[in-house]
Amino acid sequence: MNKIHEDSKVTEELITKLNSLHAKERMQIPVQEMPMQDPVERRSNIKEVALGFSEKQAIIEANRCLQCKNAPCVKACPVNIKIPDFIKKITEQKYSEAVDVIKETNVLPAICGRVCPQETQCQSGCVVGKSLKDINKAVGIGRLERFVADYDRKREQEKNNKVNLNEVSTSSKTTKKVAVIGSGPASIVVAADVRKAGHEVTVFEAFHRLGGVLLYGIPEFRLPKEIVEYEIENLRKLGVKFQTNFVFGKTRTLKALMEKDGFDAVFIGIGAGLPNFLNIPGENYVGVFSANEYLTRANLMKGYNQEQAHTPMYNAKKIAILGGGNVAMDAARTAVRLGAEEVYLIYRRSMDEMPARAEEVEHAIEEGVIFKTLCNAKQIIGNDDQCVTGIECLKYELGEEDNSGRRRPVAIKNSEFTLDIDSVIIAIGNSSNPLIKQTTPELELNERGNILVKENQETSVKNVFAGGDIVRGAATVILAMGEGRKAAAAINKALK
Numbered sequence: 001m002n003k004i005h006e007d008s009k010v011t012e013e014l015i016t017k018l019n020s021l022h023a024k025e026r027m028q029i030p031v032q033e034m035p036m037q038d039p040v041e042r043r044s045n046i047k048e049v050a051l052g053f054s055e056k057q058a059i060i061e062a063n064r065c066l067q068c069k070n071a072p073c074v075k076a077c078p079v080n081i082k083i084p085d086f087i088k089k090i091t092e093q094k095y096s097e098a099v100d101v102i103k104e105t106n107v108l109p110a111i112c113g114r115v116c117p118q119e120t121q122c123q124s125g126c127v128v129g130k131s132l133k134d135i136n137k138a139v140g141i142g143r144l145e146r147f148v149a150d151y152d153r154k155r156e157q158e159k160n161n162k163v164n165l166n167e168v169s170t171s172s173k174t175t176k177k178v179a180v181i182g183s184g185p186a187s188i189v190v191a192a193d194v195r196k197a198g199h200e201v202t203v204f205e206a207f208h209r210l211g212g213v214l215l216y217g218i219p220e221f222r223l224p225k226e227i228v229e230y231e232i233e234n235l236r237k238l239g240v241k242f243q244t245n246f247v248f249g250k251t252r253t254l255k256a257l258m259e260k261d262g263f264d265a266v267f268i269g270i271g272a273g274l275p276n277f278l279n280i281p282g283e284n285y286v287g288v289f290s291a292n293e294y295l296t297r298a299n300l301m302k303g304y305n306q307e308q309a310h311t312p313m314y315n316a317k318k319i320a321i322l323g324g325g326n327v328a329m330d331a332a333r334t335a336v337r338l339g340a341e342e343v344y345l346i347y348r349r350s351m352d353e354m355p356a357r358a359e360e361v362e363h364a365i366e367e368g369v370i371f372k373t374l375c376n377a378k379q380i381i382g383n384d385d386q387c388v389t390g391i392e393c394l395k396y397e398l399g400e401e402d403n404s405g406r407r408r409p410v411a412i413k414n415s416e417f418t419l420d421i422d423s424v425i426i427a428i429g430n431s432s433n434p435l436i437k438q439t440t441p442e443l444e445l446n447e448r449g450n451i452l453v454k455e456n457q458e459t460s461v462k463n464v465f466a467g468g469d470i471v472r473g474a475a476t477v478i479l480a481m482g483e484g485r486k487a488a489a490a491i492n493k494a495l496k
């Protein structure tokens, strides 16, 4: 039997008792609460907020699962992880086997266990949550996924043999070369799956560090960078090569990669990195940032640690964040940690329509972020030096439903009010970078600049595939990974 926490007191008696429970009794098992860092303490550190289940908690939570035959949770998972099967392994304390089940369809469980919106995916379909008429009482699938993934990573790190280069046996090596552009989750999956089929893989990344949004967007307090680096290291051990500071289209074109450098196939996973702006007066004042720039400075360049920082952070004490998604929450909570005294989150609709994960909203409130809902910025106010000094907002009310199914925000006339602030962070979404249109005209794009692909992720150019946010527009990690997996299968088939 595997034991990981000496103090977690998993006794034979507990296991026997849990094993003997009937479905009705399982539904009575209390939801296991995830231990969290104290809100006051975490305001001044960048460490992970959620601390993970103990072994005992994981076993108890796993026993809440009813092992449903038709498993609606599996259908609601974008990559159809065999959820009851991996949860069953946890009840048997076979954690490595549980990870193996997840990895059949999801190669980054420690990441997905932390950042996937489970409440709108697998957990939304959970029979336990539905029967108890409370989505918060669904089985904690994401938390269990994180538990086993962390267990497995720690065990592998201890053994220090992680993924072995020899896993790609000499006999299965081919002479085919595949270029993977970008190093976000879609590309990580492609690189792993294509390399495992024996092909030579080189990842080309524009930044000086690897991992995409997982590294420079999602903050350390939600996703420790050690986990992303571990996955990149695994690729390296598989024999994947990396070239950073490489801007596809500029450093090298698609044509050059295929015709001169001899790549037999190319995967493009360059994400949706172009920030949207509101186009309101004052948006070019000093102290206005896109959330992308703000988070990249904080994460990638360690802006949260002024002694080690590779970049200066704008010294602001009162910050307004515009937007209501995960990116807005990440920016607001980062601002708190960087020492802002007042952080306002300004959102056009009400709390009910907010697209951010409920958990992130809750954490932001606990950390002191002030929510100004049903209002939006009208203009940013600056002084003679063109530095931000305030923001003028308009109040809104909700009107009829729009195409997204949410009620449309309608401005209330003469409801202007002003907030004194010294920085504004704009987090109202991202679009695709126009670079691809300018440099790679042979690729067919839609009107929003996203690459058009067939069912198997192949683009309009033979043996060139694409996936993730550059195809879907800004979406989620798991959807990017799912497309990566499909693309890798198609590449492996094409190169057979």
Ligand SMILES: Cc1cc2nc3c(=O)[nH]c(=O)nc-3n(C[C@H](O)[C@H](O)[C@H](O)COP(=O)(O)OP(=O)(O)OC[C@H]3O[C@@H](n4cnc5c(N)ncnc54)[C@H](O)[C@@H]3O)c2cc1C
Residues within 6 Å of the ligand: 115, 116, 117, 181, 182, 183, 184, 185, 186, 187, 204, 205, 206, 207, 211, 212, 213, 214, 217, 218, 219, 246, 247, 248, 249, 269, 270, 271, 272, 273, 295, 326, 327, 330, 433, 435, 467, 468, 469, 470, 474, 475, 476, 477, 478, 480
């Ligand atoms: C702040 C933030 C928080 C988020 N939170 C969540 C969350 O909680 N849960 C969730 O599921 N999703 C979240 N997302 C969305 C999620 O991160 C993305 O959907 C996902 O990372 C997309 O993966 P990808 O592989 O398509 O691209 P990315 O992760 O965007 O990676 C693309 C990579 O390509 C590189 N690149 C770009 N152009 C070029 C070029 N010309 N040449 C070479 N390389 C290039 C980029 O530098 C980057 O490294 C969040 C996004 C942001 C920005």
Ligand code: SF4
Residues within 6 Å of the ligand: 064, 065, 066, 067, 068, 071, 072, 073, 074, 083, 084, 125, 126, 127, 128, 139, 141
């Ligand atoms: S729906 Fe819920 S209870 Fe049923 S198998 Fe999935 S996780 Fe378990």
